[in-house]
Amino acid sequence: MKNLKKYFKIWLLMSKNSFLAVFNQRMALSIFLIGKILRFFFFFVFIIFLLKGTKSLAGYNLNQTLLFFFTFNLVDTISQFLFREVYRFRPLIVSGGFDLVLSKPVNALFRSLMGGADVIDLITIIPLTIATFYIASLLNPSILHTTFYILLVLNGLVIASAFHIFVLGLGIVTLEIDHTIMIYRDLFNLGRFPIDIYKEPLRGIITFLIPIGVMVSFPAKAIMGLMTPMGILWSIVFGILTLFLSLKFWNFALKKYTSASS
Amino acid sequence: MKKYLQIFKLSFQQEFAYRLNFVMWRVRNILQIILLFFLWSSVFKDPQTEVFGYNQEKILTYVFGILILRAIVFSARAVDVAGEISNGDITNFLLKPVNYFKYWATRDIASKILNLGFSVFEITILFLILKPNLFLQTNLLTLFAVLISLTMAVILFFCLLFITNMSAFWMPENGWAAQFLFIAIITDFLSGGVFPLDILPLAFQKVLYSTPFPYLLFFPLQVYLGKIAGLEIIRGLATAFTWVFILFMTVKFIWAKGLRRYSAEGR
Numbered sequence: 234m235k236n237l238k239k240y241f242k243i244w245l246l247m248s249k250n251s252f253l254a255v256f257n258q259r260m261a262l263s264i265f266l267i268g269k270i271l272r273f274f275f276f277f278v279f280i281i282f283l284l285k286g287t288k289s290l291a292g293y294n295l296n297q298t299l300l301f302f303f304t305f306n307l308v309d310t311i312s313q314f315l316f317r318e319v320y321r322f323r324p325l326i327v328s329g330g331f332d333l334v335l336s337k338p339v340n341a342l343f344r345s346l347m348g349g350a351d352v353i354d355l356i357t358i359i360p361l362t363i364a365t366f367y368i369a370s371l372l373n374p375s376i377l378h379t380t381f382y383i384l385l386v387l388n389g390l391v392i393a394s395a396f397h398i399f400v401l402g403l404g405i406v407t408l409e410i411d412h413t414i415m416i417y418r419d420l421f422n423l424g425r426f427p428i429d430i431y432k433e434p435l436r437g438i439i440t441f442l443i444p445i446g447v448m449v450s451f452p453a454k455a456i457m458g459l460m461t462p463m464g465i466l467w468s469i470v471f472g473i474l475t476l477f478l479s480l481k482f483w484n485f486a487l488k489k490y491t492s493a494s495s
Numbered sequence: 496m497k498k499y500l501q502i503f504k505l506s507f508q509q510e511f512a513y514r515l516n517f518v519m520w521r522v523r524n525i526l527q528i529i530l531l532f533f534l535w536s537s538v539f540k541d542p543q544t545e546v547f548g549y550n551q552e553k554i555l556t557y558v559f560g561i562l563i564l565r566a567i568v569f570s571a572r573a574v575d576v577a578g579e580i581s582n583g584d585i586t587n588f589l590l591k592p593v594n595y596f597k598y599w600a601t602r603d604i605a606s607k608i609l610n611l612g613f614s615v616f617e618i619t620i621l622f623l624i625l626k627p628n629l630f631l632q633t634n635l636l637t638l639f640a641v642l643i644s645l646t647m648a649v650i651l652f653f654c655l656l657f658i659t660n661m662s663a664f665w666m667p668e669n670g671w672a673a674q675f676l677f678i679a680i681i682t683d684f685l686s687g688g689v690f691p692l693d694i695l696p697l698a699f700q701k702v703l704y705s706t707p708f709p710y711l712l713f714f715p716l717q718v719y720l721g722k723i724a725g726l727e728i729i730r731g732l733a734t735a736f737t738w739v740f741i742l743f744m745t746v747k748f749i750w751a752k753g754l755r756r757y758s759a760e761g762r
Binding site for chain 2 (some may be wrong): 279283412416419420
C-alpha cells in the first residue's frame with residue numbers, strides 16, 4: 234500500500250512535468266487537440282451517414298455501431314494518455330540515457346511506460362467517457378451487463394499495457410520502437426468498427442493473436458448482452474496472461490540491454 | 496534539366512536507403528485499405544445491394560483505387576520542407592543554382608514512382624487473396640479525363656503541402672503540427688481518402704466541391720467509375736484548374752513573404 238502511494242505520487246509528479254512541457258508549446262497543443270477532435274468528428278459523421286443509408290453494419294444498428302466506435306476511442310485515448318512515454322523511449326536506448334533510468338530508485342518499467350502522461354488525451358477523456366456512457370444508455374443495458382462492460386474495458390487497458398510493455402522490450406532488443414508502435418496503432422485502428430465485419434482468418438488473428446477484438450469489441454458486445462459469462466471470464470484470463478507474458482519479456486529484454494553509446 | 500535528372504536518381508536511391516521506413520509506410524497503407532475493404536464488403540455482402548449509388552463492384556474498385564491514387568497523389572518528399580525551414584537547412588538551397596520548387600517536385604516524382612510500383616504489387620497480392628469483383632473502365636476518353644484530373648491532383652497536393660510546410664516560416668516549432676492537422680486529417684478525409692464523399696448530404700457535397708480537396712482523390716475516382724460524365728467532367732476539371740491557379744499563386748505569395756521573414760535560425 235505504501236509502495237502504491239509512493240508510485241502514485243511519482244506518477245503525479247512526472248505527469249505534472251510532462252503537462253508543463255506541453256503547455257509551454259500552446260500552439261502545438263491547440264493544433265493537435267483540434268486534429269484529434271476533427272478526426273473523431275469525421276469518423277462519427279461517416280458512421281451516422283453510412284448507417285442512415287445501410288440501416289445496419291454486420292447486423293448492428295446505428296447506436297450499437299456507435300458504441301463500438303466510442304469504446305474503441307475510449308480504450309485508445311486512455312492508453313495514449315497513460316503510455317505516451319513509450320513513444321519517447323528509443324532516444325533513451327540509442328543514447329544510453331536509459332542508464333540514468335536504471336540507476337534511480339524507481340522501477341524502470343514504470344518510468345519508461347508511464348513517465349509522460351499526455352495532456353491532449355486527458356482533455357478528451359472526460360467528454361468521451363460521458364458520451365460513451367450516454368450512447369451505452371440508449372441500448373438500455375442491465376446493471377450486470379454494464380458491470381461486464383466496465384470490467385472488459387479495464388481488461389482492454391490491461392492488454393494495451395501489455396502491448397506497450399512488449400514494444401518497450403522489443404525496443405531494447407532491436408532498438409526499433411517507432412515503427413512497431415505505429416503498426417500497433419494501425420492494427421488497433423481495425424477495432425474502430427465491430428470485428429464482425431472482418432472475414433476469417435483476419436477475424437481470428439485480430440481476436441486471438443493481436444487481441445484487438447478482446448480489447449474493444451468484446452466490451453461493447455458484453456453491454457449488448459452478446460457475451461457469455463464464460464467468454465468474459467476467458468477474456469479476463471487472456472488479459473492477465475498477456476500482461477504476465479509481457480512482463481516476462483521485459484525482464485528478458487532488460488538483460489539484453491548493453492548500455493551502448495553511454 | 497540534367498541536374499534535376501541527377502536529383503531524381505539520388506532521391507530514388509535515398510528512398511532505398513531507408514528501406515524499413517519505406518516498407519512500414521507501405522504496410523500502414525495496406526492496413527488502411529484492409530479496414531476499408533472489409534467495411535464495405537460487409538455493407539455490400541449481397542452483390543445486388545446498391546447504396547449511395549454504388550454497387551459491390553464499384554465500391555471495391557473505389558477502395559483499391561484509393562491505394563493507387565494515394566501512391567500517385569499523396570506520396571511526397573516535400574513533407575520535409577518545414578524541417579528545412581526550421582533548422583535553417585533551406586539556406587543551402589537558397590545559395591545554390593537550383594530552383595527550390597523544381598527540386599522538391601523532382602524528389603516527389605521519384606517518391607511517387609517508387610510508391611506506385613509498390614502499390615501495383617500490393618494490389619496484385621491483395622487481389623489474389625481477396626478476389627474482389629472490380630470495375631474496369633474501358634472508355635478511352637474517360638481514361639484520358641482521369642489522367643488529366645490526376646495530373647491536376649498531383650499539382651494541387653504539391654501546392655497544399657508546400658503552403659502547409661511554409662507555415663514554418665512563422666511558427667518554426669509547429670510546422671509538423673500544421674502538417675498533422677491540414678494534411679493527415681483535413682486533406683485525407685475531405686479528399687475522399689477515408690470514405691466516398693457522396694455518402695454525405697447533397698448540400699455538404701456541394702460545399703466540398705467548391706474546395707480543392709475532392710479533386711485530389713474523389714473526383715478522379717468518380718470519373719474512372721463513370722459516376723461523373725460529359726459536361727460534369729469538364730466543369731470539375733475547370734474547377735480543379737482554377738484551384739491549381741489559385742494555390743500556385745498562393746504558394747508564390749507565401750514563399751516571397753516567408754523568405755523576407757526567414758532569419759536562417761539554426762545556422
